[in-house]
Amino acid sequence: MTELNAAPRVLIRTEGALGRLTLNRPEAINALDVGMVRSIAEALESWRDDTDVQIVLIDGEGERGMCAGGDVRGLHAQIVAGRADETAEFFRAEYALNAMIAEYPKPLVTIADGITMGGGVGLSGHAAIRIVTERSKLAMPETRIGFTPDVGGTWLLGRAPGRFGEYFGLTGSTMNAADAVFLGFADHIVPSERLDALREALAYRADPTGPSEIVLLFDETPEPSALPASREWIDEAFSADSVAEIVARLRAHGAADADATADLLEGLAPTALAVTLDAVREARALPGLRAALEGEYRRVMWFVTQHPDLVEGIRAQLIDKDRNPRWDPATIDDLPADAGAGAREYVPEHPLF
Known part of the structure; x- marks a missing residue:
């Protein structure tokens, strides 16, 4: 077994007051499997009442993207083999995690840098503080494979301005960072070159500054979205x-x-x-x-x-x-x-x- 294959697919650690969860499957743009979903949920549960962890951060390893979505090839294999129970088990675990992120009692920050689609939006889009970068490419592209948006994507799409929810849901089109903020899929745009400094500030900040105020120090106003x-x-x-x-x-x-x-x-x-x-x-x-x-x-x-x-x-x-x-x-x-x-x-x- 190589060192790469032996590495955990979710890196779980604490840095200062920060609990860090990093998807660690960069060769697949951090595509989610059921083990990764469970690892994230277990870590969040363990930190819920841990007074040493004051903020939680979810991001992805590598520069290609936070998360390309679920393991669609694995989904195909399950369905054609008649293992629908396994598929249902994955969706139930994933959706429970989406709800946990939305309801988490501590400030939860996500960094949707690079490709963040499908299941990646389920991780990033329901957090308290949602960060994108100039490299971000967000989408719910499920109709491209004869499927439908999930992971709470319909909740986000339904709250986009006007009929942009129907447009992005049906077409599966990609949003850039400014689009994501305009549509309600993200809150702040931070240049990718400043992400390491942001992570350090979140981990070792001086109280009583809150995470939102810290993120604002790194936020950079981009060119406005062209969508209007x-x-x-x-x-x-x-x-x-x-x-x-x-x-x-x-x-x-x-x-x-x-x-x-x-x-x-x-x-x-x-x-x-x-x-x-x-x-x-x-x-x-x-x-x-x-x-x-x-x-x-x-x-x-x-x-x-x-x-x-x-x-x-x-x-x-x-x-x-x-x-x-x-x-x-x-x-x-x-x-x-x-x-x-x-x-x-x-x-x-x-x-x-």
Whole structure:
């Protein structure tokens, strides 16, 4: 066994008053497996009443990204082997961790440097103090593989300004640092070259300065997000009642960006788009993160156990890499009325909480 393979996938240690959790799988952009999820949850639980730990920090090893998401190849292997119970076990552990992060009684800081997508947003997006950098690339790209945003992503998307939640949920588009702050996925932008100094300040700060005040010392105001310039056509199109009507409105608008968005949607999994549209709108009206996670859990387990598009999407994108998925149904026009109903109403065998 090499030293790399023997290294723990989550580095757990304390530095001064800081409890540090670093995802340590940089060769896979720190993609999460169930062991990593459990390690983080156990550490957070052990520090909950530890008076020596006053602040907790979660970040990722390497410069490529904090976390590229869950181990999608492993998910594919479980589903095709008929091990849906293992898949449900992973999602239950991951969503419980997302809720724990949101409800943690001590200041919890996350650094979403570089690629932070899917499950990475679940770790970073619900913390008390959420930091991004000029290298940050955030996204909920699940529709690209015939799936739907989870890990509390619908909760964040549902609270984005206007109809940006529907736009980013359906398209899976990437946010830069300024976009993430504008959309409510992050709070502060700190240049990557200052992260080490920030970590040291959090660990060895002089009381009574709080972590928010410390982060502000390193915060750097970037160029504003370009998203508001697109809000008019995004709000107009993505407020439509169905995916088909969204595409029709994009085509009717005539702007190049709107047309390109319609092209993108027409290449994605129609069912995933319908389920995601339904999920974001449901989450917008829910009272809290846990309720949104329960809605997501119903939908993801429906894809795992009842619908072929998730397995097909992973196959086409990551296994065979032919980039030619055969969706069911094949086109947006073939979607039935209320195409999100089956996933919305699905009752998993095991409850989430």
